[in-house]
Amino acid sequence: MAIVDRLGEKLDGGRGGSVILTSVDALLDYCRGKSLWAMPMGTACCAMELIAASFSKFDFDRHGTIPFFDPRHTDVMIVAGTITHKMAPVIKRLYEQMADPKWVIAMGNCAVSGGIFYYDTYSVVRGVDEILPVDVHIAGCPPRPESLQDGVLRLREIIATESIAPGHKRKGAFTLPRDAAEGDGE
Amino acid sequence: MGLDVESRRVVEVEEGGTVEELVVNVGPSHPSTHGVCRVIAHLDSEIVTKAEPVIGHLHRGIEKMAENRTYLQVVPLTDRLDYVGSMYANWAYCRAVERLASIRVPDRAEYLRVIVCEMQRIASHMMAIGSAGADSGAVTQFVYAFDQRERIIEHFEELCGARLTYNYVRPGGVSHDLPEGWIESLLAFCESHRKGLDMMDKLFFGNVIARGRMKGVGVLSAEEAVAWGASGPVARGSGVEWDLRKHDPYSVYPRLDFEVPIGSNGDCYDRGRVRLLECYESCSIIEQAIAQLEPGAIMADGVPRLLAPLPGDAYDHIESARGSLGVYLVSDGSPRPYRMKVRSPAFCNLALLPMLAEGHLLSDLVVILGSLDPVFGEVDR
C-alpha cells in the first residue's frame, strides 16, 4: 500500500493532519464502499446465487460491485460454497494475491462454518474463517442474491470504520456489537 | 490463477532435441471451469498436447455423510450434489429409497415430479447454454439464458420455498402441492420460453462466430461415447440415441409424448444445441403433464419419520440434465443407509475431456469443458 501508507503516516503525524485525515478517510471509505469489486470465489451451490446477483434480476452493478476473476483487481473476496481441504490452499493463495485493502465475505453456511457439511465429513474445512479473516458472514443455504447484496451493504459499514492511518479506527460512524467486538478471546 | 505448477517443462521431441512445453494451469478457481476444476494444460504454442483434469476440489464426502444420516436427512444432502439441478438428485435418491422400502408413489406426485424435473432440465440447460456463451465470450447470451432460468427458479420458490436447494422430492412423494395460480403462470412461461429459445438459437447458435468456435471442436464419435459411458446431451450430441426417459422409461414418462433430439457430428455445437432443443421438448412435456394432472394425494400414505428398509441393495436411475443419474443404496435394515453411491453423469462425461481436448487450442479447451457441462458438486460429490 505504498501511496496510502505514506499518506496516512504523514497525515497522522503532521499538524492539523487529523482533520484532513478524517476527511480523506471519509472520502476514501465512501469510494471504497461504493466500488467493491468482487472476486467471486464460487465453489458450490452459492456460486449460482452469486452469478444471479450480478445478472438481470438483481444487478449487483447498481451498487458498483462487479465480479472480476483476477484477484489483483478486486477488493472483496466472496467465498461462496464449500471449502474442502484440497481447495483451502488455493483460496488462501488467491486471497494473498489480492491487493490491500481487501475484505472477505463468507457467503452461505458452508463458507461460514461448513454448514450441512459440518459433521461426519472428512474433507470439508469448517468455515473459511479458519484460513482467512472474514469480515461479513451471510447465513443461508444458499442465501438469496438479496442476502448477498445486503451483506455488501453491511460490509460498507465496516469499511466506514477504517482509516488509512495505521492503527486508527474511525469512530462514530458505526460500532460493532459489544459481544462480538470483545469476543470470547478465542 | 492457481497453484504452483512448474510452468515450463522440457520435453523431448521426435526429431531429437528438446522444446519447452508451456504448462498452463486452468483453475481451480477460474471463470470457465464451471466450478472448482483444475485442468493442467500442456501447451505446444497454443495447442493443447495434454489436458489433465484434476478434480476433487469440491469432494465433500457426501457418500460418507449419507451413511450417517437417516433416509430422510439424506434428501437435503442430495440437493447439494448437482446444485444446478437439485430436483434430479432428489428424485433419483427417492426412487432408490422407494425401491428399497417398496413405497408406491401416488400418481399426482409422479406427475409433479415430472413437471419439476422438466422445469429443472430447462433451468439446468439454460445454465449450460448460457455458460457455453460465457466461455466463448458472449456474456450477454449468458445473461439472457440466466434470465429464463431465473423465471423457473421463481416458480420453484413459489412451489417449495427455496431457490436452489429444493428438498422437494421426498421418499414417498413430494413435499408440497401446487400453489394457486402456479399452473397458469407456468404455462405462460412455457409459451414465452419458446420465444426465448428461438432468440437464443438465433443469437448464439446461429451466430457465425459461435459456430466457428464450436463446430468441429471436441468431436466425440458415437462408439467412443458409449465406451466411455457418456450419457445425456454429451452422448446424444454424438448421435447416440440414449435417453432413459425413452429407453428405460420410468415414472409417467411412457404416457407422455416427446422427441429425443440428437446430433450427428458429436462436436461442441451439437452438444450445445441438443440441450437447446431439449428445452423445447421439456416445454411440451410440462404442458402434457399439466393436462394429465389429476387431483389426489401427493405423498404415499403413512411414511414414517424413520424409514428402515429391509436389508438389500437397490439402484435406480433417471435422466438428469447431464445424463443418467443413478443412486445405488445398500440397506442393512437400520434407519440409515449402509452405503450410498451416486452414479454421476457429469463425472463420467468429464472423463472425456483429456481425449477431446488433445490437439485443440487452449481457447477450445474451455469450450469443450463447457460443452461437457460438468457440475462439480456432482462430479466430486
Added chain:
Amino acid sequence: MAVNATNDYPSGAAGIFARVRSLLTGLTITGRQALRPVGTVRYPREKVVLSPRWRGALRLRGVLGRDEISVLSAGPPAYNALIDGLYRENRLPACVGNCPANVDARGQGYLLGEGKPSEAYELVRERNIFPGVLGRICHHPCESACRRNYYDEPIAIRPLHRHAYEEYRKVADERLKPFTVHHDERIAIIGSGPSGLTAAYDLMRLGYRVTVYEKDEKPGGALYSGVPAYRLPREVLHDEIGNLVKMGLDLKLGVEVGKNVSMHRLLDVYDAVLIAVGLQESRILPLPGHDAEGVEGALPFLRAANWKGDAGVKGLRVLVIGGGNVAVDVARCALRTGATEVRLACLESDAEMPCHPWEIEEALDEGVIAMCSLGPEEVLVSAIGSVRGMRMRECISVFDEKGRFAPEFGDEYTDISTDVVVFAIGQAPVLADVIEGSELTLTDRGMLPVDGTVFTTAQEQVFACGEVVTGPGSAIVSIATGHEAAESIHRYLQGQSVTEGRVVRPVPLYEEYQPALLDGVEGERRRVTVPMARPEERVTDFRPVELGLTQMEALGEAMRCLRCQSEVCVGCTFCARTCPDYAIQVERIDDPGQRRVTLYDLDLSKCCFCGLCAQQCPTDALTHTGQYELTFFHRDLMVFDCDEMLRSGEGTRATGRDSGREGNGEVSD
C-alpha cells in the same frame, strides 16, 4: 425420427449471406432487448415479494415455560365453532379432530402434566361425560390419529382418561357442584345410555331441568347391559352417573315409556323429548333351524351375562357368529360364564375383521378360537330340537369392488359342532311402544326417520340421538350425537332455527401411519405399557382385564404428549433429531408442573434451510420467517438462543439487533 441438432449453413453464396445475416440478427436481438423494460428489482429500495413458502430463518412462535397452551373449552353451543375455527387455521390437533366428540386430549395431557388431574378430568368431561367409562372401553380414534405415530408410538390417551377419573374420584365430592337452573323449560330424555346422558349433561349446563327415563332398574343403557363387566366395572359407571345426579339430573329408573308412562303424557308435561333408547333387539339370520333351542341373539346373551352373571352356557360349547366387537364381547363373556369351548366364526378374513384388533387379540389370548372366512349356512338341529352344530360355507370375498357388502361364497362346507349358537351380526331398535302417542311414524324396517346432523324428527318437539340414529356404533359416537341433539334442543327451546348459523363439526381426514421404527429409540420416548391381568386368571370371572396406570406412569405419558398445533414449543427435540445438520439443540426440564424448555439453540451457521424441522414440528411452533437479510459481523452471533428464536424475523440481523433502517444504498435513475 429424432430431432437433429446439427444445423449447418447452406453452402456457397447463400452461406456467406447467412453468415453476414447472423451477425446482423445478433445485433438486432441485443438492440431490441436493450429497448425492453428493465427487469431488475432495485434492492434494497424495492424488495421481491417472497413466496409464502419461502424458507427463511427459523423462529419459534412460543415456548413452553413462557407461553401457556390453550385448552379447548367452550360451552356446548360454541364448541363446534371453536373446533371449526381451529381446523380452518390448521391448528386443530389430530387427536381432537379425529375424536367424534372432539375431546381435548391435548388439554388433558397438558393439565395432567401440570399435575392437575382433576382439571383434566373436568376438561374431558365437557365433551365426554364419562371419562372413567370411556377411559376403559373407548376405541380411541384419537390414538390412531396421534401425531406421535409419525415419530414413534401414540400417546396412551384412553388410559389417561381413566387415570384422570381415578384421581378425580378422590376429590369428587369437593368439586361437584349442581348446575344452576335458569330456564323454565323442562326436557325429558328417554334412555340413560351414553347419548341420552350426554344430552342431559349439556342441557343441564345450559340451565335446563332434565328428566331421564330408564326402563331398567340400573342406569347406563348399553353401557350396562351390553358392555361386560370385565371391561367396565359397574361401580365406575354408577359413580359417574351418580355424579350427574349430584349435578341435578332427575333420573327415573324402572319407568318404561310406552308402558309405565305414555309418550303423549311426556309431550304434554315436557317442552322437549329426546329419544335415546338405543338398540334392543339382536338380529338372527333366518337360516334353517334358527328357531332351535340354543340359538340366541347377542344382546339377550350379554344382558343375561351382565345382569345375572350367568348366560346359561356353563359347560357348553359356544359358537359366536359375527366378527364385530359385540361378537368378541359375547365370546369373552361366554368364556367367563363357564363355556368349555368358544369359537368365533365370521365372514371376513383375518385382516378384515371389523372388530378392533386389540379386542380380538385379547380374546385369542384368553382362548377364544377364531374361524375366519366362514359364512353361516344352516343350524344343525338334533333330534330333540336343540342345536347340534352349525354348517358353515367358505366365504371368498365379503365386499365387492366398490366396497359394498356383497359376500361371495365358495363350495366348501364345514360343520362345527356346538351346543349354543349366538348371532352377533347386528341389532335393531324397538320403538313402536315408545313413540305411541306422538305424531311419529316408523319406516317399514322399524327405523325412526331422523335428521342425521341436527337430530330432529318429524315432530318438532321430539328429538332423537344415539344408536337409534347412527345404528350400532361405539360409545363415543353416541356421545357426539348427544352433544348435537342437546344443541338442537337448546336452539328449539330458545326459538332459534335449528340449522341456521349452526357450525357443523369438521370431519378431517388424518393420515394412517405405518408402525414407526422403534429400534434405537430411547426408553422415555416409548409409550407406557398398560398393565393387563394375566389371561389365565382373568377368564375365570368378570374382574377388570386392564389395570390402571400408576401416578408416575401417567405423568410420564402425559409428558410424552407433543401438544400438537399449539404453536408453543414443548421441547420435544424432534427438530433436533430431524435436522440433517444437527444445528438445533434442545433441552427441557420434565418436572411435573415445571416442564419448560431450558435451552433452544439454533446454530444458524449450520442450518441448511431444508425445512424438515419446521415441516415435522408437531406444535407448529417452529416456523420459517421470510427473513433473508442474514448478515452477521461475527460468527458467534449466528447461534440463536431461545430469546432470539422468539423474536419476530424482520430486518437485517447484521449486528445481532434489528437495525430497522433500510440499506444505505442511495439509488437514482
Added chain:
Amino acid sequence: MSGLIWGAIYGLAAGMVISLAAFIGVWGERKIAGRIQLRYGPQELGPFGLLQTGADTLKLLLKEDITPAAVDVRIFRVAPLIVFAPAAMSLAVIPYAYGFAPIDTGVGVLFFVAVPAISVVGVLLAGWSSRNTYATLGGLRAAAQMISYELPRTLSVLPVVLLAGSMRPLDIMDAWQWWWIPLTFIGFIVYFIASLAEINRVPFDLPEAEAELVAGPFADYSGIRWAIFAMAEYGGLVAASLFGAAVFFGGYLGVPGALGVIVFVLKALVIALLMLWVSWTFPRMRPDQLMATAWKVLTPMALIQLVLVGAVISWL
C-alpha cells in the same frame, strides 16, 4: 523550448481527455451492457451513476500496488506507460474542428495508424515481465493480433487518402465529399472491425480473454497500474471512433463553427456506441480464426475497396 511547453500542454490535455474518455467510457459501457442485459448498470453514485467511475478510480489509485516477487521489476513498471503513451499520442492528429488538429502533420493518417502499434510493445512487455503463464500467452496473442490487424486497418484508410490525395488529416477534411460515405463503406467496415481488434474488444479480446486467460497480460497488475491499461484501452476506443468519424463520415463538416465539434463528437459517439454494442453481442473468436479473419477476409475486402476507389478515381 516552445515545442516542449506545447508538448507538455498537449500531454496534459491528452491525459485529461483520455481520463475523461475513460471515465465516461467505462460508465457508458457499464450502462450499455446493463441495458442490453436487461438491468440498470451503476446507479448509486451521482446522477445515473455517473460518478461511479470516479469512485472506482479513487479506489484504484489508493490500492496496494503489488509488484510480484517474480517479475522483471523495471519492465513491469514501465509497461503501462508504453501502452498509455501511444493511445494519448494518437489523439494528436485527429482534426477536431475546422483547421485544428493538435499536431498538424502531413503524414497524419500514417501517424494515426502507426503509433498505436507501439502499444503492442507495451502489452507484450507487460505480459512477458509478469512471468505468469496467462500473461505471457496473453501478451503473445496481443502482439500477433495487433500486428495482423495493422494491415487491414491501414489499407482501409487508404481509399480515403486516395480520394483526398493527401495524408494530412486537415487536407482530407477539406477535400471530403458526402458521396465518399457509400463509396468507402466497405473500407469503414474493415476499419471498424480492425479497430475493434486493435483495442482488444469482443469479439477480438483474445489477449485478455476472461474465460481462458483471466485478464491476460494485465493479470498481475493491480491498482493504478492496471487502471492505466484500462484507460489506454478506452483512449484507443475514443481515438478510433473519432478518427473513423473524421475520415469516413466527414467529422465536423456540414455544420459551421463550434457546432461542428459537437457534430463530430456525436458522430464519434455513434461509432463508439456501435463498438460497445458489437462487443456485448458477439462471442469471442479463436486465435486461428482471428488470424484467418484478418488475412482472408479483411485484407481482401480492404484491397477490393482500394481497387474500387482507384477505379472511381481513374474514371473521374
Added chain:
Amino acid sequence: MKITDLRDHLCQVYPDLCPLFSIEFGDGVLAVPCGNLFDAASDLRDLGFDRLGMVTAVDQAEEFELVYRLQSRSMLAGIFLKCSVPRENPRVKSLVDLWPAALWQEREVFDLFGIVFDGHPDLRRIMLPEDWEGHPLRKDYRDERMIRRPDYI
C-alpha cells in the same frame, strides 16, 4: 426387456454364468468370483451390455463387494456384476481394456476404498489430495478432523 427374459437369454448364451444370476429388487445380479470378473464382464459386453454405468464398492466388514452396473442399449436392460475381494490386499483386474469408462471410476474406487485395479494405466487418487492417508469410505476409516454427529435418531 423383462428381467426374466434377460435371465433366459443369458442362460442360453452363457450357461455357465446362469447359476450365478439372481434377481434383487427387480434388478438382475450376477455374482462372480473375482478371478472371473474380467471374463464375465467381457462375456456380458459381447452379449450386448455395451455401457459400463457405474463402478463402486461396498465395505462388507470382512471383504469389499465390488459392484459394477452394466447397461445394454440394444436390450434396454441393466445388470449388476458383483464380486467380493478380501479386505487384506484387495486386488482385482481392471476393466479399462473393456470400457475406457472404467478409467476414472476405478480411480475413484481406488481413492475411496483402496482397492487396487491390476492393469489400470493411471491408478492415482482422484478426489483427495495425493498425500491423503487412508481410504475414507471404508467403515473403519478414522480421521481426527471428522466430528461425529450427535447420536440420536
